[in-house]
Amino acid sequence: xxxxxxxxxxxxxxxxxxxxxxxxxxxxxxxxxxxxxxxxxxxxxxxxxxxxxxxxxxxxxxxxxxxxxxxxxxxxxxxxxxxxxxxxxxxxxxxxxxxxxxxxxxxxxxxxxxxxxxxxxxxxxxxxxxxxxxxxxxxxxxxxxxxxxxxxxxxxxxxxxxxxxxxxxxxxxxxxxxxxxxxxxxxxxxxxxxxxxxxxxxxxxxxxxxxxxxxxxxxxxxxxxxxxxxxxxxxxxxxxxxxxxxxxxxxxxxxxxxxxxxxxxxxxxxxxxxxxxxxxxxxxxxxxxxxxxxxxxxxxxxxxxxxxxxxxxxxxxxxxxxxxxxxxxxxxxxxxxxxxxxxxxxxxxxxxxxxxxxxxx
Ligand code: NAD
Ligand code: DAU
Numbered sequence: 001x002x003x004x005x006x007x008x009x010x011x012x013x014x015x016x017x018x019x020x021x022x023x024x025x026x027x028x029x030x031x032x033x034x035x036x037x038x039x040x041x042x043x044x045x046x047x048x049x050x051x052x053x054x055x056x057x058x059x060x061x062x063x064x065x066x067x068x069x070x071x072x073x074x075x076x077x078x079x080x081x082x083x084x085x086x087x088x089x090x091x092x093x094x095x096x097x098x099x100x101x102x103x104x105x106x107x108x109x110x111x112x113x114x115x116x117x118x119x120x121x122x123x124x125x126x127x128x129x130x131x132x133x134x135x136x137x138x139x140x141x142x143x144x145x146x147x148x149x150x151x152x153x154x155x156x157x158x159x160x161x162x163x164x165x166x167x168x169x170x171x172x173x174x175x176x177x178x179x180x181x182x183x184x185x186x187x188x189x190x191x192x193x194x195x196x197x198x199x200x201x202x203x204x205x206x207x208x209x210x211x212x213x214x215x216x217x218x219x220x221x222x223x224x225x226x227x228x229x230x231x232x233x234x235x236x237x238x239x240x241x242x243x244x245x246x247x248x249x250x251x252x253x254x255x256x257x258x259x260x261x262x263x264x265x266x267x268x269x270x271x272x273x274x275x276x277x278x279x280x281x282x283x284x285x286x287x288x289x290x291x292x293x294x295x296x297x298x299x300x301x302x303x304x305x306x307x308x309x310x311x312x313x314x315x316x317x318x319x320x321x322x323x324x325x326x327x328x329x330x331x332x333x334x335x336x337x338x339x340x341x342x343x344x345x346x347x348x349x350x351x352x353x354x355x356x357x358x359x360x361x
Contacts, residue, residue, distance in 0.1 A: 006031035008078040010063050010111065011085030013038060015198045016135070016232055018046035020084065021056065023236045031055045033076050035069070036085065037062045040346050045338055046197045063107040069114035074121075080131040080243060081115055083108065086170075089201055090139070090163045091354050094296055097162035104166035105173070108134070112177045119183055127184075133243050134174040134187045138228070138253065139164035141189070143299035150228075150303035151189075153251050160297050171251075178249040186246045188239060190254040191304045195232035195324065196331040199342060201350060203227075204325070207266050208332045209339060211273045214282035218355055221294035223263030226301040230256030231324035234317035241315045252313070255304025258321040263289075265325075272329040292358035 007024070011017040012034035021032050031054075036042045038060060050056040057076075061068045063085045073081075085107065087093065087100045115132050122130060141151040142158030157172075159165040177183040194204040207217050238254040246252060270285035282288075309315045319327075332339065 006033060006076050006078045007080045007082055008033045008035060008072060008076065010035050010081070010083045011042070012036055013042035013044055013046060013058075014084060014088070015041070015046075016193055016235060017084035018043070018197050019195065019232045020082065020236045020239060021047060022049065023233055024240070025050065025053065025055050028240070029055070031057065031076075033057045033059060033072060033078060035059045035061055035063065035072065039087070040350075041088065041199050043197070043199075043342060045341055063103070064110045066110040066114045069111060070117060073114060073118040077126075079126075079129050080133060081111070082133045082135065082239065082243065083111060084135045086167070087163065090161045091201070091295060092350070093161055093163035093166070095353060097166075100162050100166040104163075105169045108170040109173055112173060112183065116177060116181050116183050130184055131243055131248075132174070132177075132183055132185045133239065133246075134171065134185060135239065136171050136187055136189045137164065137167050138189050138191045138255070138302050138304055139299065140168040140171055141302075144301040144303055146301065148301075150255070150305040151253060152305040153189075153253055153308055160299055175249075184248045186242050186248065187251040188242055188254055189251060189304075190235050190238070191228035191230050191256060191302055193230055193232045193235050195328050196335070197338070198232070200339070200347070201354075203262065203265065204269065204328065205332060207269045208273070208329055209343075211270055211285045211288060212277055212333070214279065214288065216290040216360070217266055217270070217285070217288045218290055218292045218358060218360075219263060219266055220292060220358075221298060223266070223291060224261045225298060226259050226261050226303070227265075228255045228303050229258045229260055229265070229321050229324075230254065230317060231319035231327075234319055237318070238309060238315050241309070241313045245313050247312070252309045253304050253306055254309060254315075255306045256317050256319075256321065257304075257306065259301075259303050260321065268325055269329060272326060276329060277333055290360040292355070292360055
């Protein structure tokens with residue numbers, strides 16, 4: 001193992017991955033080898049503050065490249081792999097599911113194969129230290145009715161979108177590598193994240209940017225679908241807690257105890273924009289809300305029962321939704337250069353593909 005306990009992070013140029021890398025280097029301080037293939041969602045500008053920091057080693061490559069991953073593991077001898085890399089957007093999985101199967105299933109399989117081969121070469125002491133932490137989602141559990149109890153770690157899997165199904169498949173592979181090969185794995189299933197560096201195809205950053213520019217705010221269906229929102233840095237602290245103290249082979253649900261209907265999230269963003277970026281030309285942002293055709297197979301409600309991680313590891317979110325969403329709106333307002341960089345031609349193309357058919361109702 002490396003003398004200073006490095007870790008290998010996959011997908012560390014994406015939204016949660018880059019927040020994880022930044023907070024890891026700030027809070028823990030050991031070296032991060034960051035393997036990312038820089039899809040449309042990967043952005044090295046997220047990590048600009050580390051450009052002179054030797055603790056961050058960026059490697060441009062694919063998790064499905066087993067040989068590359070094997071080489072990185074042998075060269076750096078990390079004490080853990082923290083696996084974020086994925087295709088992550090439900091709407092894109094509906095338009096083009098193939099990429100989700102490729103990265104989330106085949107890519108995770110290749111990563112597990114490389115990790116297993118590396119693990120078997122370690123000394124007994126190094127094996128004791130090693131961890132493979134798989135970052136997954138609450139969407140594997142399917143959907144809830146308004147009065148159903150929240151998802152717990154024993155809720156049966158019932159994924160409904162190609163994205164959720166591909167993540168469920170990856171969770172099952174990770175589980176199998178623990179039971180069959182004794183690879184020391186941990187899995188986390190988290191609810192919806194929001195915060196700095198989120199790619200503006202997802203609800204919260206999309207609404208902030210459209211609202212800022214006075215564009216329509218496309219709310220799917222009746223706007224009453226419910227998500228359990230968690231500030232991204234709280235997700236990162238939960239992952240660190242599971243990595244350090246989680247029981248091998250276990251899964252931990254992570255959530256913000258912050259269930260909100262989409263329409264309430266959108267009106268909150270409108271009010272914050274009116275307060276922090278008032279515009280006489282645009283007027284009240286709530287007037288921009290446009291109900292549009294629903295997402296096919298749209299899950300009605302997600303909610304996380306996070307008692308296990310609280311009781312076993314003492315983890316709780318630090319941020320409340322009200323403070324986290326204010327910080328997030330303020331971050332997007334203060335980081336217009338970052339915004340301009342991500343809204344490339346490929347982004348515009350996606351916006352046209354996804355919203356052209358969703359005529360206002
Ligand atoms: P993201 O789409 O913002 O980032 C994904 C990153 O993975 C990008 O940097 C991309 O370039 C990289 N990547 C994609 N395919 C790759 C490949 N084949 N090889 C190497 N790198 C590759 O995603 P996110 O929102 O940051 O989510 C990160 C992880 O957390 C995912 O596994 C996702 O399923 C999970 N998750 C996300 C949320 C959420 O609300 N965003 C909630 C729970 C769990
Ligand atoms: O629950 C965890 C999951 O949360 C993660 O695993 C996914 O990677 C992440 O993308 C997120 O999935 P959602 O589908 O819940 O997130 P999204 O931001 O795409 O949508 C949130 C809700 O807002 C959902 O009910 C759909 C709705 N929505 C979304 C968009 C983009 C709209 O009403 N209008 C929109 O334009």
